[in-house]
Amino acid sequence: MWQMIVSEKRDFLFALLAGTISGLTAVALFAQSGFLISKAALLPPFYIILILTAFLKLFGVAKSASKYAERYISHRVTFSLLEKVRIRFFQSLQPHAHALLSSYRGGDLLTRMTKDVDTLQQYFLRVAYPPLVALLVFFGTMLFTVWFSVWITLLLLISVLLCTVFLPVLWQKKKEATSQQLYTESLTEYFYGLTDLTVAGQRPASEQALQQLSVDFEQDLQNEEKQALQAQLVNQAIALLTAFAVVMLGAYFVTTGALDGLYLAMLLLIALTVFEVAIPLGTVPLHKVKTKEAFNRLTAFNSATIPKQALQQGELQMLQADKLSYSYPNSEFQALRDVSFTITKGEKIAIIGPSGAGKSTLFQLLIQNLQPNVGNILWNGQKTAQIQHEELWAQMGIMLQHNHFFSGTVRENLLSDQEDAHMEELLTKLQLPFSLEQEVLENARNLSGGEQQRLALARVLLRDVPIYLLDEPFAHLDSNLTAHCTDLLLASPQTIVCVTHKLDALAHFDRIFVIHEHQLVEIGHYDDLIEKQGIFYYMQKLST
Numbered sequence: 001m002w003q004m005i006v007s008e009k010r011d012f013l014f015a016l017l018a019g020t021i022s023g024l025t026a027v028a029l030f031a032q033s034g035f036l037i038s039k040a041a042l043l044p045p046f047y048i049i050l051i052l053t054a055f056l057k058l059f060g061v062a063k064s065a066s067k068y069a070e071r072y073i074s075h076r077v078t079f080s081l082l083e084k085v086r087i088r089f090f091q092s093l094q095p096h097a098h099a100l101l102s103s104y105r106g107g108d109l110l111t112r113m114t115k116d117v118d119t120l121q122q123y124f125l126r127v128a129y130p131p132l133v134a135l136l137v138f139f140g141t142m143l144f145t146v147w148f149s150v151w152i153t154l155l156l157l158i159s160v161l162l163c164t165v166f167l168p169v170l171w172q173k174k175k176e177a178t179s180q181q182l183y184t185e186s187l188t189e190y191f192y193g194l195t196d197l198t199v200a201g202q203r204p205a206s207e208q209a210l211q212q213l214s215v216d217f218e219q220d221l222q223n224e225e226k227q228a229l230q231a232q233l234v235n236q237a238i239a240l241l242t243a244f245a246v247v248m249l250g251a252y253f254v255t256t257g258a259l260d261g262l263y264l265a266m267l268l269l270i271a272l273t274v275f276e277v278a279i280p281l282g283t284v285p286l287h288k289v290k291t292k293e294a295f296n297r298l299t300a301f302n303s304a305t306i307p308k309q310a311l312q313q314g315e316l317q318m319l320q321a322d323k324l325s326y327s328y329p330n331s332e333f334q335a336l337r338d339v340s341f342t343i344t345k346g347e348k349i350a351i352i353g354p355s356g357a358g359k360s361t362l363f364q365l366l367i368q369n370l371q372p373n374v375g376n377i378l379w380n381g382q383k384t385a386q387i388q389h390e391e392l393w394a395q396m397g398i399m400l401q402h403n404h405f406f407s408g409t410v411r412e413n414l415l416s417d418q419e420d421a422h423m424e425e426l427l428t429k430l431q432l433p434f435s436l437e438q439e440v441l442e443n444a445r446n447l448s449g450g451e452q453q454r455l456a457l458a459r460v461l462l463r464d465v466p467i468y469l470l471d472e473p474f475a476h477l478d479s480n481l482t483a484h485c486t487d488l489l490l491a492s493p494q495t496i497v498c499v500t501h502k503l504d505a506l507a508h509f510d511r512i513f514v515i516h517e518h519q520l521v522e523i524g525h526y527d528d529l530i531e532k533q534g535i536f537y538y539m540q541k542l543s544t
């Protein structure tokens with residue numbers, strides 16, 4: 001965080017300067033008032049009163065102006081810092097979005113993106129620079145008071161240290177409050193699963209659990225506020241006791257002749273004013289812990305290294321997997337184990353296997369949404385882990401199991417710059433009776449599952465790239481449409497890798513990769529695998 005603050009050093013220094021001037025002019029304003037009251041009682045010449053009053057006005061104006069400047073600049077720095085934090089967080093999330101979404105709850109990421117970033121707002125405004133301003137103001141004030149009384153200066157110093165250094169240790173937050181995070185996560189899941197919960201009759205139970213989380217969250221908030229209030233109240237009490245002690249000590253020094261009585265009121269008002277800067281410092285440790293937790297959560301993803309190399313030029317000749325293994329974060333077992341293969345240009349590959357065998361995991365590794373724990377994927381011999389993801393994605397036509405559709409038209413959802421005639425022809429071939437201007441609702445709610453899949457397939461087929469990778473593209477299609485769409489897909493000159501459950505159209509693929517119990521156990525053409533009478537043969541037999 002300090003690194004980021006340093007990047008804003010100009011504004012940071014201006015805010016510090018304005019804050020210090022504002023604090024010192026406030027002290028000067030009240031010191032001057034105290035002095036003026038005492039001096040006026042001694043009936044000095046009128047011009048003295050006039051000069052003192054003019055200074056009073058000057059300090060008043062300087063205090064207001066510097067306070068405004070401080071607020072303006074410090075908030076500008078804060079918002080600029082928050083913008084940087086948001087961009088950094090997004091950049092650290094984006095290349096690993098799939099891996100993160102498969103290991104973190106959606107609500108958790110949402111909380112980090114919103115609440116944690118907002119919490120960091122407090123870092124600059126309440127943690128980083130107020131102690132520095134306070135330090136400079138105290139230092140300036142004490143340089144002044146020491147001329148009048150060393151003992152009163154010492155008393156102020158001790159009280160200020162008590163408020164800002166020793167007592168805050170008491171207010172140190174002991175443990176991280178996770179209630180808000182839990183509440184946001186559960187609320188997000190509740191909305192996602194509302195229909196399922198209602199149908200299963202589980203809504204009341206779920207709402208009750210949410211209610212409890214909301215109560216815990218409120219309780220945590222109240223505790224935090226109570227703690228902050230306690231800290232400020234104690235500091236306030238110390239400020240008043242110090243002012244009382246200054247009067248007592250000052251009065252004693254006046255009687256002994258060590259202090260001119262003219263300055264007593266001034267020292268009292270200085271004591272009261274200087275604590276105005278110290279009182280908010282009581283909550284610094286609380287905010288410090290909160291902002292540190294937020295910062296740690298936000299930077300938790302930064303450890304993932306982002307690939308740097310450019311993709312070597314040339315057409316895709318070979319896509320290889322070399323001893324790939326993958327375990328999901330927080331999972332003990334390997335979802336994929338020691339998988340190796342080579343796919344050559346133009347080959348049509350089907351990946352099949354029982355549910356949970358690891359097909360989608362392999363697919364996500366191939367499209368770079370996951371990075372293998374062990375082994376490499378090689379694109380023309382170049383390790384894909386070292387290549388910019390965007391460059392690889394620019395070479396791939398990808399169809400996921402769940403594709404997103406935007407609110408708009410069919411044309412907009414095809415995400416293509418191809419000629420209208422070409423797009424219309426493809427829609428017809430896919431037996432989609434849509435015009436390009438036809439409306440598509442968000443998440444394609446107005447399209448059937450099969451229509452959505454063919455629209456997603458059209459998106460892929462419109463891409464002029466060397467390889468198509470598809471995960472269960474025909475899951476919602478009947479056998480006629482599956483056969484028709486498979487033929488259409490396999491007629492493309494591209495290299496094709498297709499994860500599928502549909503075993504009937506497999507004879508059209510060049511090779512079939514059989515994944516069983518997280519390993520690649522068989523590779524071969526349909527006829528060879530049937531003849532071999534291995535796992536594929538039995539899977540095929542069971543399905544008929």
Ligand SMILES: Nc1ncnc2c1ncn2[C@@H]1O[C@H](COP(=O)(O)OP(=O)(O)OP(=O)(O)O)[C@@H](O)[C@H]1O
Nearest residue numbers: 102103328331335354355356357358359360361362
């Ligand atoms: N996000 C995840 N976290 C932990 N384990 C996971 C995660 N996703 C999948 N798995 C596990 O990894 C294994 C392989 O899952 P994968 O989704 O690759 O199987 P699949 O062959 O595609 O199954 P299906 O045909 O049912 O889609 C499964 O045992 C699954 O439980």
